[in-house]
Amino acid sequence: MGKVEVSGGAIRIDGKPVQMISGTIHYFRVHPELWRDRIEKAKMMGLNAIETYLCHNLHEPHKGEFDFSGMLDFERFLDEIHRAGLYAIVRPGPYICAEWENGGLPPWLSVEPGIDFRCSNPAFLEANDRYLNKVLPMVKKHLYTAGGPVVMMQIENEYGSYGKDRNYLEHIRQVYLRNGIDVPLFTSDGPCDWMLHGGTIPECYQTLNFGSRSEEAFRKGREYRPEGPDFCMEFWNGWFDHWGExxxxxxxxxxxxxxxxxxxxxxxxxxxxxxxxTNFGFMAGANGNGAEAGDYGPTVTSYDYDAPLSESGDPTPKFFAFQEVIRKYRKDAAFGTPRPGRKQSPGRVKFIESAPLFGQLDRLSARRHALKPLTMEACGQSYGFINYRTVIDGPAEENLYFPEVRDRVSAYLDGEYLGTVYRNDANRRIPFRLKKETAVLDLLVENTGRVNYGPLVGRDLKGLPLGVCIGWQSQIEFDIWNLELDDISKVEYGEYRNAKEVPAFHRGYFEAEAGADTFVRIPGVKGVVWINGFNLGRYWNIGPCKTLYVPAPVLKEGRNQIVVLELHQLDVNSVKLTDKPKL
Structure with a gap:
C-alpha cells in the first residue's frame, strides 16, 4: 500500500514530493446527488485534492445515536473523491467552526454534567472519544495507506484561537493513533504568536490559515517550524455573510x-x-463573543462564500482566474471548462392552504410543564423554535421584560401580537395592557444559530435562559412545546389565510422539470421554506440574500409541494420561483 509522510521540507506521497492544491467542499452542505458534479469541477480547475470537515452534531444528533445516511454518508463522498483520482484531506474536529451550528458540537453536549469545552475536561473528552472512535475507523478504510484517497488528517481546528491546553491536543492525537490512523496529522492556526503557541504540538505538522500577505504569514510559521513545508490550509478567497450585512x-x-x-x-x-x-435547515452558525452588546451575528442560509464555484455549482470569474494560475504549476492536470447547471423558473406559486402555528403545537410536539422556561437543550431539543405558554394576571398595564433572549422572541397575548425582541436589542421590554383578570401569553422563541467561534461555543443555550418578568416580577408556570420541525407532515391545513402577525404554515403546489435547479424568492418577513419536505433553510427580509437555493434533486418531474412558515406576514398570497439567485 501507499505511504504518506512530511519530511525533508516536503509532503511526500510514495516518496515523491507533492505540492497540494486542494479545495474545500463540505459534503453536509451539498446534496449527495451533486457530490460527483462538484468534485469533477474541482478537478477541472486543476486541483489535486478535496478537503472536508466531519460534523459531529449531525453524525451524533442524540447521545450515543449515530447517523451516516443520505447527506451524511461521508464514506460515499470519499469514494467519489477517489473515483475522480484526487487526494482527500479530512478534518474530523471534533470542533470545526465552519460557520456551522455550534461549531459542529452537538447541542446535547451543552447540558452534560460537569462539562467544559475544548480542553482536558473528562466529560468533554469522553464525548469526543466516543465520536472519534466511531468515525475514525470509517475514515481508516479510506486512508491512502489502505488504498484510498485520504492523505492527511487534522487534529481539532484553529485551537490556538481558543485555548492552549496541549494535553487536550495530545489526547486527540493519541485517539487517532489508537484507531490506526497512519497518515500525517496536522494542526491549522492563524499566523500569529499566541495562536501558534497555543494551537500546535511538536508531533503534528503545522499548517496556517489566512487570506492575504502569504509571505509574511509563512515567515511567522517558520519561526515555529523552520523545516516546513509551507501549507495554507485555509486560503480565504471569499467570505461568509451575516443577516443584515x-x-x-x-x-x-x-x-x-x-x-x-x-x-x-x-x-x-x-x-x-x-x-x-448551503446551510440547509437550521445549520447556519453565528458569531459573537458576548464582550459587548449587539455583537451577535447569525450566518445566512447561503454559503456561497464568493467562491470559485457558486452556491448552485456554476463556475465564477474566480474559477477561471485560479485555473489560469494553476496551469503554470500543474502541467499534468485535467483542466476543463465546466458547464453551468440547468436552471428553471417555475414562476409564481399561489398558496392555497394555511395552518396557524399555535393551532398545530400539539401535533408538532409533546407538551411539557415547568416552573420556569427551560432552554432547548434542557428539553433535549437541538434546533428550530420553542414556544412557552403561561397565564398572566390582570388587570395590568406593564412591560414584559426579557433579561436574556436567545435569539428572537415574539409575544402574543390571547393570540394578539404584542411585539418582538431580538438578542441584539438594547430595549428588551414589550409593553402591554390587560383589562381582564387573566390572559394567555405565548412566547415563541427562534434559535437563529448557535455561536460557532470563540468562548461562547457550547455555551450558547437557546430559549429564555433567564425567563421573563412581568414588570420586575419573575413569571412562573409554563407549558412548553419543542418545535424542532424536522417533520412537518402532521400539520393540518385549512383554507388560505394571511392574517397579520399570526405565525402560520402556508402550502402550495407547482409544476417543475427534473434535473434543473431553481431559487425561491423570499416571500415575507422571516421564516422557513420546505420543498417536498426538504428544509431549504431560513429567510429574513433584512438580507443580504433574497433567495433560497433549491437543488435539482429536491424537485420532481411534475407536481411539487412548497411549505412556508412565515412568522409575521406574507408579502402576497404567492411565492416566486426563479432561475437566478439574489445574494
Whole structure:
C-alpha cells in the first residue's frame, strides 16, 4: 500500500514530493446527488485534492445515536473523491467552526454534567472519544495507506484561537493513533504568536490559515517550524455573510495574485472554500463573543462564500482566474471548462392552504410543564423554535421584560401580537395592557444559530435562559412545546389565510422539470421554506440574500409541494420561483 509522510521540507506521497492544491467542499452542505458534479469541477480547475470537515452534531444528533445516511454518508463522498483520482484531506474536529451550528458540537453536549469545552475536561473528552472512535475507523478504510484517497488528517481546528491546553491536543492525537490512523496529522492556526503557541504540538505538522500577505504569514510559521513545508490550509478567497450585512465579495484578480505568490514559493494551498454550498435547515452558525452588546451575528442560509464555484455549482470569474494560475504549476492536470447547471423558473406559486402555528403545537410536539422556561437543550431539543405558554394576571398595564433572549422572541397575548425582541436589542421590554383578570401569553422563541467561534461555543443555550418578568416580577408556570420541525407532515391545513402577525404554515403546489435547479424568492418577513419536505433553510427580509437555493434533486418531474412558515406576514398570497439567485 501507499505511504504518506512530511519530511525533508516536503509532503511526500510514495516518496515523491507533492505540492497540494486542494479545495474545500463540505459534503453536509451539498446534496449527495451533486457530490460527483462538484468534485469533477474541482478537478477541472486543476486541483489535486478535496478537503472536508466531519460534523459531529449531525453524525451524533442524540447521545450515543449515530447517523451516516443520505447527506451524511461521508464514506460515499470519499469514494467519489477517489473515483475522480484526487487526494482527500479530512478534518474530523471534533470542533470545526465552519460557520456551522455550534461549531459542529452537538447541542446535547451543552447540558452534560460537569462539562467544559475544548480542553482536558473528562466529560468533554469522553464525548469526543466516543465520536472519534466511531468515525475514525470509517475514515481508516479510506486512508491512502489502505488504498484510498485520504492523505492527511487534522487534529481539532484553529485551537490556538481558543485555548492552549496541549494535553487536550495530545489526547486527540493519541485517539487517532489508537484507531490506526497512519497518515500525517496536522494542526491549522492563524499566523500569529499566541495562536501558534497555543494551537500546535511538536508531533503534528503545522499548517496556517489566512487570506492575504502569504509571505509574511509563512515567515511567522517558520519561526515555529523552520523545516516546513509551507501549507495554507485555509486560503480565504471569499467570505461568509451575516443577516443584515452586505454580501461579501473579493476581487478575483486580487485573490489570484495571492495564490500565484504561494504556488510560486512552493507552498501547498487549500481553497477555503472551493464550493461553499448551503446551510440547509437550521445549520447556519453565528458569531459573537458576548464582550459587548449587539455583537451577535447569525450566518445566512447561503454559503456561497464568493467562491470559485457558486452556491448552485456554476463556475465564477474566480474559477477561471485560479485555473489560469494553476496551469503554470500543474502541467499534468485535467483542466476543463465546466458547464453551468440547468436552471428553471417555475414562476409564481399561489398558496392555497394555511395552518396557524399555535393551532398545530400539539401535533408538532409533546407538551411539557415547568416552573420556569427551560432552554432547548434542557428539553433535549437541538434546533428550530420553542414556544412557552403561561397565564398572566390582570388587570395590568406593564412591560414584559426579557433579561436574556436567545435569539428572537415574539409575544402574543390571547393570540394578539404584542411585539418582538431580538438578542441584539438594547430595549428588551414589550409593553402591554390587560383589562381582564387573566390572559394567555405565548412566547415563541427562534434559535437563529448557535455561536460557532470563540468562548461562547457550547455555551450558547437557546430559549429564555433567564425567563421573563412581568414588570420586575419573575413569571412562573409554563407549558412548553419543542418545535424542532424536522417533520412537518402532521400539520393540518385549512383554507388560505394571511392574517397579520399570526405565525402560520402556508402550502402550495407547482409544476417543475427534473434535473434543473431553481431559487425561491423570499416571500415575507422571516421564516422557513420546505420543498417536498426538504428544509431549504431560513429567510429574513433584512438580507443580504433574497433567495433560497433549491437543488435539482429536491424537485420532481411534475407536481411539487412548497411549505412556508412565515412568522409575521406574507408579502402576497404567492411565492416566486426563479432561475437566478439574489445574494
Amino acid at each position: 452586505k454580501h461579501h465579495t473579493r476581487p478575483a484578480k486580487d485573490a489570484a495574485k495571492e495564490l500565484d505568490a504561494m504556488l510560486k514559493a512552493g507552498a501547498s494551498v487549500n481553497f477555503y472554500v472551493f464550493h461553499g454550498g
